[in-house]
Amino acid sequence: QVQLVESGGGLVQPGESLRLSCAPSGPSGYISNFIFMAWYRQVPGKERDLVASITSFGNTHYPDSVKGRFTISRDTAKNTLSLEMNNVEAEDTAVYYCHTRTGAGSQYWGQGTQVTVSS
Numbered sequence: 001q002v003q004l005v006e007s008g009g010g011l012v013q014p015g016e017s018l019r020l021s022c023a024p025s026g027p028s029g030y031i032s033n034f035i036f037m038a039w040y041r042q043v044p045g046k047e048r049d050l051v052a053s054i055t056s057f058g059n060t061h062y063p064d065s066v067k068g069r070f071t072i073s074r075d076t077a078k079n080t081l082s083l084e085m086n087n088v089e090a091e092d093t094a095v096y097y098c099h100t101r102t103g104a105g106s107q108y109w110g111q112g113t114q115v116t117v118s119s
Contacts, residue, residue, distance in 0.1 A: 004098045009113030015087055022081040022098030036101040039083045041094035088117045
């Protein structure tokens with residue numbers, strides 16, 4: 001079964017930047033025919049919220065909380081997904097998850113990577 005692996009999390013100070021990456025792992029190591037890729041984040045005890053998404057057509061979506069600060073991008077050839085986080089705030093502290101949906105109806109999640117914004 002294919003799964004996603006996030007990386008790039010860590011401790012960062014407010015106002016700084018961080019880049020998260022997501023890549024598939026497992027027997028196939030590749031997810032084909034994806035129609036939707038996204039980053040979610042979750043704080044313990046709270047719901048998992050959408051941070052950014054991108055479709056196979058390149059259309060992106062960002063909630064107001066991160067719009068203008070975060071940028072989602074994909075590398076189709078390498079089958080990777082990235083999230084550039086700029087001017088981070090304390091409120092951005094959370095576990096960030098990579099998510100992919102395919103045209104065949106399959107959904108994949110990563111294990112999450114911790115991002116902590118603190119002085």
